[in-house]
Structure formats: C-alpha cells, structure tokens
Amino acid sequence: MAITLRRLSHALGAEVCGIDIAAGVDDNTFAAVHEAFLKYGILLFRGQRVTREQHIAFSRRFGELDRHDNLPRDRHPEYPELLMVTNAPKANGQPGDGKYTGQLWHSDMSFTLVPALGSLLRAITVPPVGGDTMFANMTMAYEALSPGMKRLVENLEGIHAGGVRKIVDLSAERAAETRRLNPPVAQPVVRVHPETGRKALYIGEKVKSFVDMTEAESRPLIDYLCRHASRPQFVYRHSWKPDDILLWDNRCTMHLALGDYDEGELRHLERTTVLGTPSGRYVE
Structure with a gap:
C-alpha cells in the first residue's frame, strides 16, 4: 500500500495517511x-479501528514488547x-x-534497566474537549544547548524513580510494593540514539537527582533542562480523537499528559511498549 506523510509540527511528528x-x-x-518513525520521532495513525490483538501484533513489528512487570496493577x-x-x-x-x-x-x-524504544498509544474513549498530550523533541533540545552546558551534562547520570506519580489510595503497603518493583535506576543524561547516531537529552520530572550529587544540588539543573526541553519551539501538542494510534520514540522524545479535561469525562487509552536497549544501572 502507498502511504503519504503530513507534518504535524515543526518540532516533530507526522501523520501517516493511506494505511x-x-x-x-x-x-x-x-x-x-519505520524510516518515517526515525525521521519524525512521532507518527500518527488516525481512524484505526483495531482489536487488541491487532494493536499488539502491529506493535511487535517494531520489536519485543514489554509485559509491564514493573507496573502490574496498570x-x-x-x-x-x-x-x-x-x-x-x-x-x-x-x-x-x-x-x-x-x-x-x-x-x-526510564526507571527500568531497559527503557522503552517506542510506545504505541491507542485512543478508545476521549473527552470531547481536552485530554491532550504534549511531546518534546529531545534531540533539538540537546543541540540548542550552549557548548558549556553540553560539556556539563555530557557525563552526568540521572536517578529515575518509578513511583513518582499521584495515586489516590496510596497505602504504606502499596508504596513498599512500588519501591520493591522499581528501585532507583541511573540513566545517562545524554544518550546516543542507537539507530540515528544523534545525541539527545534523557531527562524528565521523574529524575530525583544526579549520581554523586544531592537532590538540592541537582534540582536547579534538572528544572532548567526540563524547562529548556519543553520550550514551545521543541514541542508538539496532540489532540486525541477516538481510534487514533500514536507512536513515539522514547529515545529522543519526552511527553506529558495535560489532564486538561473535565474529571467527569471518561478518558481511556491503551498502550503497548516496545523494549529498547539496556542503558541503566541500579543505584542505592
């Protein structure tokens, strides 16, 4: 089948038409x-009425899938x-x-030893207004850093925590389970994309600190890098429609669910996760 591509934004993303x-x-x-995936970082497939089995089968074309043992409740x-x-x-x-x-x-x-290569998120039910997701191009963000900042972050490792999210009924038992399943993992702050060879920032708000630095010492730089990478010129904002499938490259993007919708509206999406290459190590 012949496909055509429509750019989604200057920063990243393309819609795949004719599939x-x-x-x-x-x-x-x-x-x-796959060539478009590496070029644009995000691919959008609209109007895809697929079963769960078909969603999984298509995802497997990109690599081995995570069985989400780190997130068994989800x-x-x-x-x-x-x-x-x-x-x-x-x-x-x-x-x-x-x-x-x-x-x-x-x-x-990112809080695992083998962080995701890609994610394929399928929209099933979305609010009539809002529920958007924002994506940042971490390659562009890295390349826009000054030479001095590049030297500063080149050899840093960020400590990623898996339990950094709000859970309504968080109990002591639940918190202990989360720590057991997801001990802190150190990841390089600058990663080289294994397929394109381009450098990208690998940072986010789940990073608690840098290795060999205190949280207080680390926080200003973590905050700066997150703010820098999420500047408007590096970002694409996706407004979901039912039967969208959105594929993104976790090796060179980060993302944020905005929560910008009425809490009484149902928002239900389902995600497959393609395993990447090992890059992390456990730390105390």
Missing part, C-alpha cells in the same frame, strides 16, 4: 513507516502487553490509578 493497520501492513510499507489482566491509561473508576468507586498517569514530563519506562 489500514487492521488489514495488515506489508514489509515494504512497514519499511517506509496492565490488562488478559493482555499484559497492554498498559491501561484510564481514569475509569474502580469497583469501589474510587478513581482509577491511571487517572494521573503521565502528568509529569517523562520518557516511558
């Missing part, structure tokens, strides 16, 4: 999709490859754990 994921994607088409009970991004209430009436998912600037699974 039907449910009907299957041949090798030549997939090669073109994955689908029958499809561990699917992470539920939903504000649907629990059976007891309390808000779902996913209500606040993603409302910090981050790259997916």
Whole structure:
C-alpha cells in the first residue's frame, strides 16, 4: 500500500495517511513507516479501528514488547502487553490509578534497566474537549544547548524513580510494593540514539537527582533542562480523537499528559511498549 506523510509540527511528528493497520501492513510499507518513525520521532495513525490483538501484533513489528512487570496493577489482566491509561473508576468507586498517569514530563519506562524504544498509544474513549498530550523533541533540545552546558551534562547520570506519580489510595503497603518493583535506576543524561547516531537529552520530572550529587544540588539543573526541553519551539501538542494510534520514540522524545479535561469525562487509552536497549544501572 502507498502511504503519504503530513507534518504535524515543526518540532516533530507526522501523520501517516493511506494505511489500514487492521488489514495488515506489508514489509515494504512497514519499511517506509519505520524510516518515517526515525525521521519524525512521532507518527500518527488516525481512524484505526483495531482489536487488541491487532494493536499488539502491529506493535511487535517494531520489536519485543514489554509485559509491564514493573507496573502490574496498570496492565490488562488478559493482555499484559497492554498498559491501561484510564481514569475509569474502580469497583469501589474510587478513581482509577491511571487517572494521573503521565502528568509529569517523562520518557516511558526510564526507571527500568531497559527503557522503552517506542510506545504505541491507542485512543478508545476521549473527552470531547481536552485530554491532550504534549511531546518534546529531545534531540533539538540537546543541540540548542550552549557548548558549556553540553560539556556539563555530557557525563552526568540521572536517578529515575518509578513511583513518582499521584495515586489516590496510596497505602504504606502499596508504596513498599512500588519501591520493591522499581528501585532507583541511573540513566545517562545524554544518550546516543542507537539507530540515528544523534545525541539527545534523557531527562524528565521523574529524575530525583544526579549520581554523586544531592537532590538540592541537582534540582536547579534538572528544572532548567526540563524547562529548556519543553520550550514551545521543541514541542508538539496532540489532540486525541477516538481510534487514533500514536507512536513515539522514547529515545529522543519526552511527553506529558495535560489532564486538561473535565474529571467527569471518561478518558481511556491503551498502550503497548516496545523494549529498547539496556542503558541503566541500579543505584542505592
């Protein structure tokens, strides 16, 4: 099948037109999709009425999928490859754990030893207004740094924490489980993309501190880098429609769920996560 691409913003992103994921994607088409993925960092597939099985199968074309053992409460009970991004209430009436998912600037699974290569998020039910997601081009952000700042961050490692999000009914037991499943992981602040060879910042609001530095010493630089990377010229804002599938490259982007919608409106999306290459190490 022949595809065409429509740019989504100056910073990053392209819509892939002329593709039907449910009907299957041949090798030549997939090669073109993969080339666009590396070029634009984000790909949008609109109007994709797929089953969960088809969503998973298409995702596997990009690599091995994470079964989300680090986030067992958030994955689908029958499809561990699917992470539920939903504000649907629990059976007891309390808000779902996913209500606040993603409302910090981050790259997916950065708090693991094998952080995500890519994520494919499918919109099933979205609010009529809001519920947007913002993405930042971390390659452009790195390249815009001064030579002195590049030298400063080149060899730093950020300590990423997996439990940095709001959970409505957080108990001591739940907090202990989170710490056990997701001990702190150090990641390089500057990563070289394994396919394009370009350098990108690897930072976000889940970074607590830098290795061999205190949190107080680290915070001003973490805050600066996050603010710098999320400047408007580096950012794309996505407004979701039902049956959107959005694919992004976690190795050179970070993102933020805005939470800009009425809390009474249902927002339900499902995500697959493509495993990347090992880059982290456990730290105390």
